[in-house]
Amino acid sequence: MAQATTIKGGKVRVLLGTPGALPADPITYAAPCGFTSRSITLTKNLEEVNIPDCEDPDKVDWVGRDATSLSMGVSGEGVLAAESVEDWLDAWESVESVPVKIEWEFPAKTVTWTGYMQVESVESEAPNGQRATLTVSMQSDGEMVRVVAP
Template sequence: MAKATTIKGGKFRVLLGDDSDPIVYAAPCGFTQRSITLNKGLEEVNIPDCDDPDKIDWLGRDATSLSMSISGEGVLAEQSVEIWLDGYDSIDSIPAKVEWEFPTKTITWTGSMHIESLEAGAANAGRATLNVSMQSDGEMVRTVTPATP
């Protein structure tokens, strides 16, 4: 049996883009944990048995939408606090990119996201932390790029 090829946390990146042309993406400093959730909206419909109408229907599901959400946390870093706050204050979504860099390929999603929430906290004598929640705004385009030899 072949051993699974895995990646470390530093190869799982969430990057935010600026307003330059072309967009320049960078990972905000202090973001130490991150996760993405890919969601598929489903619409349910009962499917009857035509030969036996008294039989309990099976439930059918049709896909209606796709979305991505990102959550993460880390330290409240001076180097990136304005980036997070500016994105939160913006009425418009901001450019975002997610990368999973494997040894033989990189999977990337690129699109726009809204910063849905920022939660900062601190305990006495502890480091201030920041929790972030982001939601996709439209399509997050997935590409797969082979690693360069």
């Protein structure tokens, strides 16, 4: 049996995008400094319906499930870094969703999602005598397009 090919946490990246000066300019992505942990949650919302047995209506129904929507959530935590605090605050204050790129970099391929997300929360914890930390949570706003490249 062959061992699984795994990656370390630094190969999972959350990048915020900055639109170019002109509408035709490409978005530039960069990973804000400070995260020491990242979590990506892929969610499929389901609608349930009971499916009866046509020959025995008294039999307990089985539940059928139909997919109704997909969503991606991202959370990260780490130190409250001066280099990125304004990036996070600007994204949180924005009425519009912000461009985001998520990457999982494996040795032979990289899985990338690109789209827009709303920063739903920014939380800072500052215990006396210890470094201040930052926790950020984002939710997709529309489709996150997945591309797998070698």
